Amino acid sequence: MKKDIFGLYAEILKYPSDINKLSKYLCDLGINESDGVKDYSLQSLQEIYVETFDFNEKTALFLSQHTAETAEEKSRIILAMAELLSEYKILKTHNAQPDYLPDILKAFRAILKTNDDKEAERYLADILFETVRKITEELKDAGNIYAEIMKHLQGDLTSFMSNREVTYV
Structure with missing residues (x-):
């Protein structure tokens, strides 16, 4: 089901801890990189992840980094995402801001599954x-x-x- 893919993306975009799981998730999504993942050691994948998402603010996995122009907007987005995580009972990743992309993808999946707020669904889809x-x-x-x-x-x-x-409100 298309809604469930966002849960897979959430797992894939977390800090890698298991090559076999990562490969399986990629395969489940039909992404060809799944074969190539096994060519890496776990340490290599972790280094790529850190270099890609942690050491480069232009590719950081935080919504506010890419959608807010001011500190005030950034604060509002972070607060709104904290409320969203709370509303859908999504546990925030340890040591991550509430607008961490994998966590928000889990919340998006939850919104799609409940199918009760189309406006919130479209708004979050646009930000994502x-x-x-x-x-x-x-x-x-x-x-x-x-x-x-x-x-x-x-x-x-x-x-x-x-x-x-x-x-952005």
Whole structure:
């Protein structure tokens, strides 16, 4: 089911701890990189992850990094995402801000499963898409497995968007 793929993306975009699980999740999504993952050691994948997402603010996995223009907007997004995680009973990843992309993807999956708030669904889809689009653009020449993953995630988010300009509250 298309809704469940966002749970897989959430797991894939966390700090890698198991190559076999990562490979399985990629395979479940139909992403060809699953064969290549096993060519890496766990330590190599962890280094790629840290270099890609932790040491480069242009590809950081935080929504506010890509959608807020001011400190005030960043604070509002972080607070809104904290409320979202709480509302859908999503446990925040230890040592991560509430707007950490894998956690928000879990919340998005929960919204899609409940199917009770189409406006929230489209709003969050728009914010997620914009974040992922910017990260994908930065990674297009990176030559690592996360570039392809983000490209697929961007494509999968497209059908949930509202197709209007996003205004951040």
